[in-house]
Amino acid sequence: MAEARxxxxxxxxxxxxxxxxxxxxxxxxxxxxxxxxxxxxxxLGLTFARYEVLMLLTFSRVGRLPLGKIxxxxxxxxxxxxxxxxxxxxxxxVQRRPHPSDMRTTLAAITAxxxxxxxxxxxxxxxxxxxxxxxxPSALEDLFDSLxxxxxxxxxxxxxxxxx
Amino acid sequence: MAEARxxxxxxxxxxxxxxxxxxxxxxxxxxxxxxxxxxxxxxLGLTFARYEVLMLLTFSRVGRLPLGKIxxxxxxxxxxxxxxxxxxxxxxxVQRRPHPSDMRTTLAAITAxxxxxxxxxxxxxxxxxxxxxxxxPSALEDLFDSLxxxxxxxxxxxxxxxxx
DNA sequence: CCATAATACTTTGACGCCAAACCAATGGGG
DNA sequence: CCCCATTGGTTTGGCGTCAAAGTATTATGG
Numbered sequence: 001m002a003e004a005r006x007x008x009x010x011x012x013x014x015x016x017x018x019x020x021x022x023x024x025x026x027x028x029x030x031x032x033x034x035x036x037x038x039x040x041x042x043x044l045g046l047t048f049a050r051y052e053v054l055m056l057l058t059f060s061r062v063g064r065l066p067l068g069k070i071x072x073x074x075x076x077x078x079x080x081x082x083x084x085x086x087x088x089x090x091x092x093x094v095q096r097r098p099h100p101s102d103m104r105t106t107l108a109a110i111t112a113x114x115x116x117x118x119x120x121x122x123x124x125x126x127x128x129x130x131x132x133x134x135x136x137p138s139a140l141e142d143l144f145d146s147l148x149x150x151x152x153x154x155x156x157x158x159x160x161x162x163x164x
Numbered sequence: 165m166a167e168a169r170x171x172x173x174x175x176x177x178x179x180x181x182x183x184x185x186x187x188x189x190x191x192x193x194x195x196x197x198x199x200x201x202x203x204x205x206x207x208l209g210l211t212f213a214r215y216e217v218l219m220l221l222t223f224s225r226v227g228r229l230p231l232g233k234i235x236x237x238x239x240x241x242x243x244x245x246x247x248x249x250x251x252x253x254x255x256x257x258v259q260r261r262p263h264p265s266d267m268r269t270t271l272a273a274i275t276a277x278x279x280x281x282x283x284x285x286x287x288x289x290x291x292x293x294x295x296x297x298x299x300x301p302s303a304l305e306d307l308f309d310s311l312x313x314x315x316x317x318x319x320x321x322x323x324x325x326x327x328x
Numbered sequence: 329c330c331a332t333a334a335t336a337c338t339t340t341g342a343c344g345c346c347a348a349a350c351c352a353a354t355g356g357g358g
Numbered sequence: 359c360c361c362c363a364t365t366g367g368t369t370t371g372g373c374g375t376c377a378a379a380g381t382a383t384t385a386t387g388g
Binding site for chain 1: 343344345346347352353354
C-alpha cells in the first residue's frame with residue numbers, strides 16, 4: 001500500500017497518489033469488514049445483504065415494503081433485491097405479498113422467524129463486530145464523519161422516510 | 165444512515181451504534197468508489213481487479229510474478245487470481261508461463277499490450293477518480309491515516325517485497 | 329528412498345452486484 | 359377511451375469473491 005503510493009510519486013503522479021491510496025484503502029477495509037460481518041452472520045444463515053433487508057423491514061412501521069423501496073433505501077439494483085428476497089423467502093424469513101391497490105408492485109413482509117433471526121443477528125454483530133472495530137470512540141466518530149463528507153461530495157443524498 | 169443510527173440508540177444498542185454506522189458507511193463508500201473506478205475503466209476493457217493485477221506486474225522488476233504471489237499481494241483468494249488472469253490472458257494483456265524450476269507454479273507475464281493499457285488506465289483513473297475524490301488534500305490524508313489505523317487494528321500487515 | 333505432508337493452481341459451486349432485455353400493470357394525453 | 363410512456367419486478371448474463379474439493383508437483387521424515 002505504502003509501496004504503491006511510492007510508485008505513484010516516483011512516476012510523476014504525485015498529485016493523484018493520495019487519492020489512489022485512499023481508494024485502495026477503502027477497498028481493503030471494505031473487504032476486511034465484510035468478511036468479519038459475514039463470518040459472524042453465517043451461523044444464522046444470513047449474509048450482510050440479507051441482514052440489511054431484514055433490519056429495514058423490522059424498522060418499517062408495518063413490517064412490509066415494496067421491493068422497489070427496499071432497493072432505493074439500500075441503494076442496490078432491483079435485480080439484487082429480487083435475488084435477496086428470493087433467498088430470504090426460501091428461508092421463511094420474508095414473504096412476498098401483493099400490493100393492495102397497485103398490481104405491479106410486490107411487498108416483502110417480514111415473518112416472525114425473520115424478526116427473531118434479525119434480532120439475534122443484531123446481538124451477534126453488536127458484540128462481535130460493531131463494538132470491536134479497534135478504534136477509540138472519538139477516532140471512530142471522526143472516521144465516520146470523514147466518510148460522510150466523502151459521500152456527500154459524491155452526491156450521496158439521504159432518502160428520509162416520510163415523516164422525518 | 166443517520167436514521168439507522170437513531171434506531172440503534174433507541175433500541176438500547178447505543179454502544180454499538182457508531183460501529184454500525186461506520187461499517188455501513190464503509191460499505192457505501194466502497195460501492196461509490198468502485199462504481200466510479202469501473203466506469204472509468206470500462207472503455208479500456210478493464211475492471212479494478214484486472215487493473216490491480218496489471219499494475220502489480222508493471223511495477224515488478226521483470227514483469228512477471230507467480231499467481232500465488234499476486235494473490236498474497238492483492239489479498240485475494242487464489243481462485244480469484246485464476247479467474248482474473250484467465251480474462252487478462254484472453255485479452256492478450258498477460259501471458260501464463262511455466263516457472264523455470266518449480267513445475268507447480270505458474271507465472272503471469274505482462275505483455276506489451278498489457279503495459280500500454282495499464283498506463284492508459286492509470287492516466288484515466290488519475291484524472292477522473294483519484295484526483296476527484298472531493299475532499300481537501302489534508303482531509304484526504306487524515307482519512308487515509310484513520311483507515312490505516314483500522315487496518316492495522318484488524319491485523320492487516322504490509323507484505324513488503326524483498327529489498328524494501 | 330519412498331510414503332506422506334505441504335504447496336500451487338484449477339475447478340466447481342454459492343453469493344452478491346450490476347446492466348440490459350422482457351413482462352405486466354398503471355396512468356396520461358390526444 | 360385508447361394508445362403509449364412510465365413504473366415495478368423478474369430474467370439472463372457477466373464479473374468479482376470466497377470455500378472446498380481435486381490434481382500436480384515438491385519437500386520431508388522415517
